[in-house]
Amino acid sequence: MSLFRSRPTLVSHTSRQLLITYRHHPSSQKMSFRDYSNLETPASCYVDFCLVPVGTGNVSVANEVADVQRVLKASGLKYTMHSAGTTVEGSWDEVMKVVGQAHAIVHQGGVKRVQTSMRVGTRTDKKQTAEDKVKRVEGILSGDQSPA
Amino acid sequence: MSLFRSRPTLVSHTSRQLLITYRHHPSSQKMSFRDYSNLETPASCYVDFCLVPVGTGNVSVANEVADVQRVLKASGLKYTMHSAGTTVEGSWDEVMKVVGQAHAIVHQGGVKRVQTSMRVGTRTDKKQTAEDKVKRVEGILSGDQSPA
Amino acid sequence: MSLFRSRPTLVSHTSRQLLITYRHHPSSQKMSFRDYSNLETPASCYVDFCLVPVGTGNVSVANEVADVQRVLKASGLKYTMHSAGTTVEGSWDEVMKVVGQAHAIVHQGGVKRVQTSMRVGTRTDKKQTAEDKVKRVEGILSGDQSPA
Amino acid sequence: MSLFRSRPTLVSHTSRQLLITYRHHPSSQKMSFRDYSNLETPASCYVDFCLVPVGTGNVSVANEVADVQRVLKASGLKYTMHSAGTTVEGSWDEVMKVVGQAHAIVHQGGVKRVQTSMRVGTRTDKKQTAEDKVKRVEGILSGDQSPA
Numbered sequence: 001m002s003l004f005r006s007r008p009t010l011v012s013h014t015s016r017q018l019l020i021t022y023r024h025h026p027s028s029q030k031m032s033f034r035d036y037s038n039l040e041t042p043a044s045c046y047v048d049f050c051l052v053p054v055g056t057g058n059v060s061v062a063n064e065v066a067d068v069q070r071v072l073k074a075s076g077l078k079y080t081m082h083s084a085g086t087t088v089e090g091s092w093d094e095v096m097k098v099v100g101q102a103h104a105i106v107h108q109g110g111v112k113r114v115q116t117s118m119r120v121g122t123r124t125d126k127k128q129t130a131e132d133k134v135k136r137v138e139g140i141l142s143g144d145q146s147p148a
Numbered sequence: 149m150s151l152f153r154s155r156p157t158l159v160s161h162t163s164r165q166l167l168i169t170y171r172h173h174p175s176s177q178k179m180s181f182r183d184y185s186n187l188e189t190p191a192s193c194y195v196d197f198c199l200v201p202v203g204t205g206n207v208s209v210a211n212e213v214a215d216v217q218r219v220l221k222a223s224g225l226k227y228t229m230h231s232a233g234t235t236v237e238g239s240w241d242e243v244m245k246v247v248g249q250a251h252a253i254v255h256q257g258g259v260k261r262v263q264t265s266m267r268v269g270t271r272t273d274k275k276q277t278a279e280d281k282v283k284r285v286e287g288i289l290s291g292d293q294s295p296a
Numbered sequence: 297m298s299l300f301r302s303r304p305t306l307v308s309h310t311s312r313q314l315l316i317t318y319r320h321h322p323s324s325q326k327m328s329f330r331d332y333s334n335l336e337t338p339a340s341c342y343v344d345f346c347l348v349p350v351g352t353g354n355v356s357v358a359n360e361v362a363d364v365q366r367v368l369k370a371s372g373l374k375y376t377m378h379s380a381g382t383t384v385e386g387s388w389d390e391v392m393k394v395v396g397q398a399h400a401i402v403h404q405g406g407v408k409r410v411q412t413s414m415r416v417g418t419r420t421d422k423k424q425t426a427e428d429k430v431k432r433v434e435g436i437l438s439g440d441q442s443p444a
Numbered sequence: 445m446s447l448f449r450s451r452p453t454l455v456s457h458t459s460r461q462l463l464i465t466y467r468h469h470p471s472s473q474k475m476s477f478r479d480y481s482n483l484e485t486p487a488s489c490y491v492d493f494c495l496v497p498v499g500t501g502n503v504s505v506a507n508e509v510a511d512v513q514r515v516l517k518a519s520g521l522k523y524t525m526h527s528a529g530t531t532v533e534g535s536w537d538e539v540m541k542v543v544g545q546a547h548a549i550v551h552q553g554g555v556k557r558v559q560t561s562m563r564v565g566t567r568t569d570k571k572q573t574a575e576d577k578v579k580r581v582e583g584i585l586s587g588d589q590s591p592a
Contacts, residue, residue, distance in 0.1 A: 036222040041248025042255070048346075048380030050415050052559050057501030059421050059557045062429075066436040074184040081433065082378045083426030084344030084415055092251070096244035100189025103240070103270045107190070112273040113503045115496050117415050117561040118266040119346050119380055122251045125260040125355055130379030133358075137377065140362040196528030198492075198563050200411050205353030207408045207569050210577075214584040229581065230526045231574030232492030232563055261355045263348050265413035267494050267528055267561050273503050278527030281506075285525065288510040332518040337544025338551070370480040388547070392540035396485025399536070399566045403486070408569040414562040418547045421556040 041092035042122040046130060049099055050085035053106055054113035067109060068102040075101075080130060085117075087130050092122070189240035190270040194278060197247055198233035201254055202261035215257060216250040223249075228278060233265075235278055240270070337388035338418040342426060345395055346381035349402055350409035363405060364398040371397075376426060381413075383426055388418070485536035486566040490574060493543055494529035497550055498557035511553060512546040519545075524574060529561075531574055536566070 053064045065081075072079045072088060075098040079088040088095050103114045201212045213229075220227045220236060223246040227236040236243050251262045349360045361377075368375045368384060371394040375384040384391050399410045497508045509525075516523045516532060519542040523532040532539050547558045 036219050036249065036253070039219065039249040039252045039256075041245060042251050045248075045251075046380065050344075050559075052496055052498060054496060054498070054505065055501060055503035057499060059419065059499035060432070061498065062432040062436055065433045069433065069437055070440070071184055071187065080379070081430065082383070083376070083429045084342065084383045084417075085380070087378070087380045092244075092248040096240075096248070097189060099268075100193075100240040100244070101184065101187040103190050103193075103268075104187045105184075107270065107272050108187075113269070113271040115494075115559075116266075116268045117413075118264075118268060119413050120247075120251075120264045120266060121261070121380075122255065123261040123355065124255050133379045134377065136356070136358040137361045137365065140358055141365055144366065194528065196494075198411075200348055200350060202348060202350070202357065203353060203355035205351060207351035207567065208580075209350065210580040210584055213581045217581065217585055218588065228527070229578065230531070231524070231577045232490065232531045232565075233528070235526070235528045263346075263411075265561075265563050269528075271503065281527045282525065284504070284506040285509045285513065288506055289513055292514065332515050332545065332549070335515065335545040335548045335552075337541060338547050341544075341547075367480055367483070388540075388544040392536075392544070393485060395564075396489075396536040396540070397480065397483040399486050399489075399564075400483045401480075403566065403568050404483075409567040410565070412562075412564045414560075414564060416543075416547075416560045416562060417558070418551065419557040420551050 041096075043091055044089070044127060045092045045095055045120055045122045046087060046089045047095045047099060047118055047120050048085050048087045049102075049116050049118040051102055051106065051114060051116045053111040054115055056111055064106045064109065064111065067105045071101050071105050072098060078130075089130060189244075191239055192237070192275060193240045193243055193268055193270045194235060194237050195243045195247060195266055195268050196233050196235040197250075197264050197266040199250055199254065199262060199264045201259040202263055204259055212254045212257065212259065215253045219249050219253050220246060226278075237278060337392075339387055340385070340423060341388045341391055341416055341418045342383060342385045343391045343395060343414055343416050344381050344383040345398075345412050345414040347398055347402065347410060347412045349407040350411055352407055360402045360405065360407065363401045367397050367401050368394060374426075385426060485540075487535055488533070488571060489536045489539055489564055489566045490531060490533045491539045491543060491562055491564050492529050492531045493546075493560050493562040495546055495550065495558060495560045497555040498559055500555055508550045508553065508555065511549045515545050515549050516542060522574075533574060 051061075051064065051068055053061055056064075068086070069081060072086065075088075075090075075094070077088050077090040077094060077098060079086055088098065090098075099116065099118070103116065106114050199209075199212065199216055201209055204212075216234070217229060220234065223236075223238075223242070225236050225238040225242060225246060227234055236246060238246075247264065247266070251264065254262050347357075347360065347364055349357055352360075364382070365377060368382065371384075371386075371390070373384050373386040373390060373394060375382055384394065386394075395412065395414070399412065402410050495505075495508065495512055497505055500508075512530070513525060516530065519532075519534075519538070521532050521534040521538060521542060523530055532542060534542075543560065543562070547560065550558050
């Protein structure tokens with residue numbers, strides 16, 4: 001990740017030139033492929049996900065959601081459950097692993113099919129926590145409350 | 149699976165006690181952690197994702213989507229682009245890695261923030277490809293078209 | 297809606313028979329089409345949505361999110377903002393109208409492209425508020441906290 | 445739009461004061477409500493949605509998806525089914541109505557709970573069809589395929 005972090009605009013220009021070049025030179029196509037395999041997943045992300053067990057014959061999904069919360073708790077990652085999903089913060093690989101384990105624990109419970117809707121956000125300009133995002137908007141809206 | 153099924157409420161209570169206990173006894177912490185850390189992510193899944201670069205000052209996202217398609221091609225995974233996203237099939241870890249690399253390549257292109265919407269499906273009853281799913285529905289609908 | 301409510305399983309069976317019939321009788325195809333236009337949208341739903349302005353040249357989306365919160369407030373509908381979106385409750389038509397107005401207000405602010413990710417849930421077995429859903433899961437998890 | 449742009453911070457403060465004031469003065473409530481209630485939903489949008497019936501006891505969702513396709517066909521809107529959802533194009537109100545009817549038809553079939561994941565896109569700079577979007581990206585990628 002530090003590699004990726006240590007080469008911002010300049011190298012992204014370089015990699016674009018490579019991509020253009022390889023259109024004319026198969027050899028550089030290999031280079032661009034090697035480049036992709038070296039691509040590291042983001043060092044931090046947030047994922048908001050809503051997992052739905054399919055084919056359970058039970059309209060309630062609360063037991064499966066509770067199982068998922070236990071997996072999240074055991075992961076040691078920062079997470080928050082809300083009424084329409086759960087938000088998890090961590091490195092891309094950590095967060096995606098725990099969501100995959102959430103599918104696994106629900107399958108272990110006997111559910112044959114699991115469908116999840118996810119929102120994933122990454123940014124390179126700064127670290128921003130879930131709280132930061134809400135506070136930022138509430139700060140703007142707080143002006144609406146100010147006396148005339 | 150059957151094991152898990154054969155120990156319903158009672159043992160789930162027990163495991164809850166472990167979760168409590170571990171706050172005081174590292175030994176049982178290991179137990180509960182081992183339980184979840186042994187959970188493997190699904191061996192196969194499909195992911196349909198739509199990646200949006202944020203803050204680019206460019207209304208078009210076609211260049212970023214093209215970069216993502218190049219990363220997908222290099223991955224060797226089976227994928228299909230449609231007008232509202234791209235569907236990828238493979239193991240959970242493979243697919244999540246390539247989507248993370250898709251974020252990385254877009255960041256390398258100079259985009260500071262990337263937001264992706266994903267649908268993820270896993271099932272344990274059978275393998276079903278993207279084509280299978282469409283054919284299944286078209287098969288049902290084909291009856292609607294049949295001559296009187 | 298009361299109509300739809302007042303004809304549960306029986307008429308859904310009837311409509312299935314119509315669908316089958318029309319495969320053989322074009323006349324009943326018309327019926328099934330009329331049937332669809334009579335279909336009312338759900339009387340209640342929840343929508344959790346995350347709106348992203350595209351092409352603004354600004355990495356922060358807080359101002360747009362604040363505009364959206366003002367539209368939601370003016371709607372009189374019940375809503376809650378969290379770090380990864382906002383959950384709104386109401387009739388299908390009311391909720392979808394306000395989300396459309398959220399797109400409109402952001403466009404009015406000069407954003408040429410808006411992309412939103414939504415989760416929508418409807419159920420006919422009972423009314424369940426956002427709070428109910430969280431409490432239900434927390435109730436299950438509270439057992440995890442109980443003394444051994 | 446230009447109007448809105450020509451009244452930046454100052455008037456947005458004023459409208460904030462109106463929002464406060466209206467809590468005490470129904471008259472100004474009308475004003476602020478008129479402001480938002482006059483907001484029209486977008487004249488065109490695309491929606492890509494994936495509907496999941498919950499609690500059916502049937503792992504397959506093909507019958508419900510087929511019902512949804514019939515509702516879409518009857519709507520007269522332009523739509524395309526793919527393996528991970530269906531993309532529909534039309535005005536905001538038309539598209540949201542048909543997705544609501546999709547929930548309704550699945551409920552009529554006896555499904556008590558329906559969960560849908562949606563991506564919604566609107567833009568004011570130009571009309572772009574689903575085909576346009578795919579062609580645009582394929583055009584960029586076609587350069588990658590060109591012989592050396």
